Amino acid sequence: MLAEILSALVAVATFQNLLIMAAGIWGGVIVGAIPGMTGTMAVTLALPFTFYMDPVPSILLLVALYKGSTYGGSVSAILIKTPGTASAACTALDGYPLAKQGKAGKALNMALYSSVIGDFLSNLSLIFFAAPLAALALHIGPPEFFMLMLFALTTVAGVSGSSLLLGMVAAALGLLLATVGEDMYGSFRFAFMPDMQAGLSIAPVLIGLFALPELIKLIVMRAAKTEEAAALGAQHVTRAEFMGSLRSILKGSVIGSILGAIPGIGPSSAAFFSYGEAQRSSKNGANFGKGELEGIAASESANNGACGATMIPLLALGVPGDVITGVMLGAFMIQGLTPGPLLFQTNMHEIYMLLIGMLVSSVLLFFAGKITMRMFSKVAHIPQTLLTPLVLLLCIFGIYSIASSTFDVAVLLVMGVVGFGMFLLNIPAAPFLIAFILGPMIEENLRRALAISRGDPAVLLSSPITWVFAALIVFVVSLTIRREITKHKERRVEQ
Amino acid sequence: MTKPVLRGVLIVAFFALCAFVLVPAFVPRPAFIPGFAPPPDMWPRTVSIVGVVLGALAIFLALRGGQPVEEKVETDGSSVPQMLLRFAGIIAIFVLFFAVVPYVGFLIATMFLTLAMVLMTGERHYRIWIALLSFGGPVLLVLFFHSALGTQFPKGELAKLFGF
Numbered sequence: 001m002l003a004e005i006l007s008a009l010v011a012v013a014t015f016q017n018l019l020i021m022a023a024g025i026w027g028g029v030i031v032g033a034i035p036g037m038t039g040t041m042a043v044t045l046a047l048p049f050t051f052y053m054d055p056v057p058s059i060l061l062l063v064a065l066y067k068g069s070t071y072g073g074s075v076s077a078i079l080i081k082t083p084g085t086a087s088a089a090c091t092a093l094d095g096y097p098l099a100k101q102g103k104a105g106k107a108l109n110m111a112l113y114s115s116v117i118g119d120f121l122s123n124l125s126l127i128f129f130a131a132p133l134a135a136l137a138l139h140i141g142p143p144e145f146f147m148l149m150l151f152a153l154t155t156v157a158g159v160s161g162s163s164l165l166l167g168m169v170a171a172a173l174g175l176l177l178a179t180v181g182e183d184m185y186g187s188f189r190f191a192f193m194p195d196m197q198a199g200l201s202i203a204p205v206l207i208g209l210f211a212l213p214e215l216i217k218l219i220v221m222r223a224a225k226t227e228e229a230a231a232l233g234a235q236h237v238t239r240a241e242f243m244g245s246l247r248s249i250l251k252g253s254v255i256g257s258i259l260g261a262i263p264g265i266g267p268s269s270a271a272f273f274s275y276g277e278a279q280r281s282s283k284n285g286a287n288f289g290k291g292e293l294e295g296i297a298a299s300e301s302a303n304n305g306a307c308g309a310t311m312i313p314l315l316a317l318g319v320p321g322d323v324i325t326g327v328m329l330g331a332f333m334i335q336g337l338t339p340g341p342l343l344f345q346t347n348m349h350e351i352y353m354l355l356i357g358m359l360v361s362s363v364l365l366f367f368a369g370k371i372t373m374r375m376f377s378k379v380a381h382i383p384q385t386l387l388t389p390l391v392l393l394l395c396i397f398g399i400y401s402i403a404s405s406t407f408d409v410a411v412l413l414v415m416g417v418v419g420f421g422m423f424l425l426n427i428p429a430a431p432f433l434i435a436f437i438l439g440p441m442i443e444e445n446l447r448r449a450l451a452i453s454r455g456d457p458a459v460l461l462s463s464p465i466t467w468v469f470a471a472l473i474v475f476v477v478s479l480t481i482r483r484e485i486t487k488h489k490e491r492r493v494e495q
Numbered sequence: 496m497t498k499p500v501l502r503g504v505l506i507v508a509f510f511a512l513c514a515f516v517l518v519p520a521f522v523p524r525p526a527f528i529p530g531f532a533p534p535p536d537m538w539p540r541t542v543s544i545v546g547v548v549l550g551a552l553a554i555f556l557a558l559r560g561g562q563p564v565e566e567k568v569e570t571d572g573s574s575v576p577q578m579l580l581r582f583a584g585i586i587a588i589f590v591l592f593f594a595v596v597p598y599v600g601f602l603i604a605t606m607f608l609t610l611a612m613v614l615m616t617g618e619r620h621y622r623i624w625i626a627l628l629s630f631g632g633p634v635l636l637v638l639f640f641h642s643a644l645g646t647q648f649p650k651g652e653l654a655k656l657f658g659f
Contacts (some may be wrong), residue, residue, distance in 0.1 A: 165549060185528060185534075409593075455531040
């Protein structure tokens with residue numbers, strides 16, 4: 001094992017790999033710092049470029065973008081009170097008041113330190129927990145996989161958007177779209193034109209769904225925000241300030257690692273949970289929301305702490321925990337690697353390379369954050385009216401270059417319009433995308449399970465593992481419905 | 496009709512269309528299926544029917560007032576017809592883009608698509624940046640993808656006529 005780790009270390013420690021990771025981290029930080037641009041966009045925009053790279057560097061690039069953008073989201077949150085990513089929303093609560101007090105540099109530094117620590121601890125959890133989970137997963141067959149994926153889909157549907165019902169509708173739309181193309185018996189489903197016989201590619205669907213609606217919204221509604229960025233001011237976090245926040249950083253890292261490992265939760269929920277917990281337990285709780293460094297520490301350690309952990313279900317079970325790992329699942333498949341327990345048997349060298357690369361990227365995040373900190377206040381000023389058309393341009397060229405197909409570009413634009421329609425109808429996009437990616441696997445496992453059981457649907461509840469997942473599905477659905485009913489009652493009382 | 500009810504109706508209509516029209520017409524069943532394996536239309540039909548049920552539930556909840564709070568959509572204060580016109584403009588430009596690619600080529604088509612999109616956002620300041628983005632951006636991307644990845648972009652009949 002030690003020999004394998006050393007061999008992977010040598011393979012990772014090439015100039016090319018370090019450059020790719022540094023570029024990914026740096027690019028992710030910049031994208032995350034720009035309001036309106038998300039880590040999902042960064043990862044999806046980079047996807048076409050990974051087609052021409054080796055498997056491990058390509059995944060490391062996407063992981064680096066993910067981590068960089070998660071930290072980068074805190075920059076615009078602190079400087080202009082506009083979170084670059086949803087997971088940085090809590091950071092804005094204390095970061096912007098600090099920036100207004102002339103302590104933007106201090107807030108950015110605390111965000112960076114917390115992000116790096118959270119990220120590093122999260123990567124360690126990935127190293128320790130992914131392999132045992134994968135070993136356990138080797139004992140599960142098609143019915144268990146079907147129930148597991150159904151659980152992942154239910155969880156994503158439950159936590160995305162404002163309603164479980166609409167999340168499930170989005171998932172059903174994604175599952176249906178995933179059936180387009182040739183099925184396992186050579187039947188062409190919904191092949192309205194010859195280009196559709198091969199099915200719809202993942203890249204144009206997901207880029208169209210996430211990147212283009214922003215442009216369409218901007219054109220149709222024209223509600224761009226233009227807040228001025230605050231000056232950086234005092235830079236350093238003192239030892240006392242850091243030690244005062246250390247408990248919240250460690251707690252946030254653990255919360256992020258646990259919640260990140262549960263499919264569908266992701267960095268945003270982890271950040272909110274950690275912020276709430278820090279506010280409850282801190283002696284400075286009353287100062288939260290008014291410019292408390294500990295608030296930034298709690299939020300940022302948890303959202304970056306979730307990054308590495310979201311790779312646990314992806315690598316071990318082949319189940320993406322959120323949209324970005326959904327994209328990464330696509331990237332793995334494009335590279336001919338199928339995440340899941342077998343990956344730990346057939347591609348152990350690549351797994352070690354990936355894990356080591358992720359640890360290295362935590363260190364790179366620190367340097368990228370430090371080097372680019374001063375530049376951020378300028379990046380955050382790029383007008384949306386120029387930025388979003390630029391994104392469209394990059395999307396069109398990137399998608400066309402994947403397969404030299406104008407059909408893929410058409411899919412991209414159509415999915416942009418679909419994404420805008422879903423936004424208008426309040427139907428969340430995340431369950432749609434996860435379902436589109438998981439759809440073929442869900443269907444294949446269901447059909448295999450039914451074929452094995454001679455068509456008896458009872459096979460889906462035939463083992464203790466399927467029962468556990470069924471119970472978890474019922475639990476998640478009940479919890480979400482209960483939460484929605486409580487919210488509904490609160491609204492009625494307010495009215 | 497309120498928005499939640501309309502949403503439910505649209506969901507039911509879409510999934511019903513899939514279940515009862517598109518699946519029977521566009522999902523052919525092979526003459527022989529080995530063993531007890533389910534046919535190709537089983538999964539899309541099941542998902543569509545589940546979609547119809549979810550849509551019906553959405554209508555039921557909308558009528559009972561049990562739907563989630565609709566997020567407020569921020570606008571510049573334009574009227575609905577104005578916004579519809581802008582949306583129709585986007586669709587028209589997308590369609591036009593595909594219509595002109597075979598004639599003017601990918602490069603020129605993307606230049607005009609980008610310019611149209613920037614202007615449609617209402618941006619009229621940063622004129623040099625708009626020009627650089629619309630005309631310089633596609634040229635740089637063509638050069639990058641062509642030289643780095645060897646991508647061949649459609650040249651178009653008109654470009655060929657001029658010897659490009």
